[in-house]
Amino acid sequence: MVAEAKKREIKDAHRRKKIMKERFKQEENIASAMVIWVNEILPNWETMRTTRRVRELWWQGLPPSVRGRVWSLAVGNELNITPELYEIFLSRAKERWKSFGETGAENDAEDAGVSVADREASLELIKLDISRTFPSLYIFQKGGPYHDLLHSVLGAYTCYRPDVGYVQGMSFIAAVLILNLEEADAFIAFANLLNKPCQLAFFRVDHSMMLKYFAAFEVFFEENLPKLFHHFKSYNLTPDIYLIDWIFTLYSKSLPLDLACRVWDVFCRDGEEFLFRTGLGILRLYEDILLQMDFIHIAQFLTKLPEDITSEKLFSCITSIQMQNSNKKWAQVFASLMKDSKEGDKNSPALKS
Numbered sequence: 001m002v003a004e005a006k007k008r009e010i011k012d013a014h015r016r017k018k019i020m021k022e023r024f025k026q027e028e029n030i031a032s033a034m035v036i037w038v039n040e041i042l043p044n045w046e047t048m049r050t051t052r053r054v055r056e057l058w059w060q061g062l063p064p065s066v067r068g069r070v071w072s073l074a075v076g077n078e079l080n081i082t083p084e085l086y087e088i089f090l091s092r093a094k095e096r097w098k099s100f101g102e103t104g105a106e107n108d109a110e111d112a113g114v115s116v117a118d119r120e121a122s123l124e125l126i127k128l129d130i131s132r133t134f135p136s137l138y139i140f141q142k143g144g145p146y147h148d149l150l151h152s153v154l155g156a157y158t159c160y161r162p163d164v165g166y167v168q169g170m171s172f173i174a175a176v177l178i179l180n181l182e183e184a185d186a187f188i189a190f191a192n193l194l195n196k197p198c199q200l201a202f203f204r205v206d207h208s209m210m211l212k213y214f215a216a217f218e219v220f221f222e223e224n225l226p227k228l229f230h231h232f233k234s235y236n237l238t239p240d241i242y243l244i245d246w247i248f249t250l251y252s253k254s255l256p257l258d259l260a261c262r263v264w265d266v267f268c269r270d271g272e273e274f275l276f277r278t279g280l281g282i283l284r285l286y287e288d289i290l291l292q293m294d295f296i297h298i299a300q301f302l303t304k305l306p307e308d309i310t311s312e313k314l315f316s317c318i319t320s321i322q323m324q325n326s327n328k329k330w331a332q333v334f335a336s337l338m339k340d341s342k343e344g345d346k347n348s349p350a351l352k353s
Contacts, residue, residue, distance in 0.1 A: 034063035055269065061267045061311070068180035074268035075189050077136065083184035086156055093155030097123065122158045122166040126151065129171040134257065140175055149178055153187050160191060167203045169248035170194070171181055176264065177251045198272040202247050213247075214239040214343065216334045217276045223325045224280055229286050237296040242302035246279055259311050273323055273330040281318030285309070 006280045036057065041048050048054050062070050083319060100123060130150055140146050158166050173193065177186040201209035217239050222229040245254065249266065252260040256288045267274045282305065284288065284330075290298055323330050 009221075025030070029060070030063045032064055033057060034059070037063060037066045037070070041074075042069065049074075058269050059266060064180075064261075067115065067261065068177075068185070068267070071177075071180065071264065071268050072185055072189050076193050077188055077192055079188075079192055079195060081160075081188045081191055085160075086184045089156040089159040090152055092159040092170070095151070096159070097155065111279045113203045123155065125168065126154045126158070126166050129166075129168055131170040133175050137257075140171075146175070146178055149183055150175055153178065155182065156187055157191060157194075161194075164194070164200075164203055167205075167248070169245070169253070170203070170247040172252040175247070176257075178248075180261075185353070191267065196272065197200075198247070200216065202244070208341070210240070210244075212334065213276070213339045215337050216330065217243065217279065219325050219333050220276065220321070220323060220330070221278060221283070222309060224321050225283055225287060228283060229293055232298070233322065237295055237298055241299050243276075243279055246282075247275055250275065252277060254275060254305055255309060256307065257315075259314065262311055276330070277318055277321050277323055277335065278314075280321045281314055284317040284320060285314055 016181060032060050041054055041057075058070075118252065131141055133150065135141065138144055140150050150171060154166060156173060157164075157170070157174075174186065174190050177189050177193075180186075181189060190280065193199060197209075198213060200206075201213065218229070219238075221232075250260070251263050254260075255263065263274075267278075271275075281301075286301070286305075325333055328336070
């Protein structure tokens with residue numbers, strides 16, 4: 001009995017030593033990568049960003065100290081938003097909060113075709129959603145150091161894009177950006193990110209576009225994981241059941257925060273394709289478990305993924321996912337689906353009558 005205990009103690013000591021060694025190696029890698037990013041890549045961003053060396057370094061994960069800056073550069077600012085413009089929309093948001101607080105109604109009757117009731121609902125939803133954003137961190141809830149900041153960014157966005165308003169899940173995206181960027185920069189990245197075709201389709205709940213994204217996803221699902229694909233089909237389990245939450249929050253709600261940030265790193269490099277590749281990576285990681293489950297248990301499992309999911313295991317699975325079907329890449333498959341849809345619209349009996 002004493003010998004067994006001693007054996008366990010030695011085994012635990014070896015395990016701890018191995019973990020410490022791996023952690024030390026990881027810290028060394030981050031430090032050396034940071035030097036390369038700061039001294040070589042960022043000063044020569046436009047010429048170096050697409051080089052093989054940078055792409056490989058990017059895949060390994062961005063050092064936290066440069067993450068925000070790289071995300072900003074990669075997302076870009078097609079909307080030409082300035083910090084001054086952010087301040088203007090933040091002021092409007094504050095006026096509306098004050099107005100709602102005092103009278104329960106807003107002075108302006110209508111703005112961009114959005115009713116007062118809709119805007120009020122948006123502001124109320126922001127308040128509710130912030131309290132549910134990364135609750136275990138205790139930094140975004142009322143009284144927390146980032147509560148007001150998150151409130152400001154989301155409020156300003158609803159004034160900037162009243163046509164989109166606030167949609168549940170946006171708070172997670174804004175929160176991740178706030179953790180990595182200064183306030184105005186976080187807003188600029190947030191607005192530009194939500195203006196990308198995939199995000200706009202989901203946050204505007206454009207059913208037609210969402211169905212095309214799901215259809216493209218299923219093409220690569222069947223290609224990479226045929227057994228699991230047919231298992232899902234046998235239960236009529238469609239991608240919307242699990243993908244919507246993943247895409248809405250860019251995995252920041254579904255995965256541990258550090259792992260979600262690593263997914264964001266490559267998403268900023270590869271665009272929307274990587275969001276769907278990550279989804280397939282998750283399905284591959286848990287394929288054996290999912291094949292044993294029925295509809296209800298699969299839906300429950302994918303809605304709340306295991307908390308012990310590691311970066312190494314997930315990225316190993318993502319690496320094995322091939323985003324090519326009959327020599328067509330993601331963008332080509334998606335473009336074909338868009339074209340087929342337009343052809344279908346042209347041949348619609350409604351248009352011929």
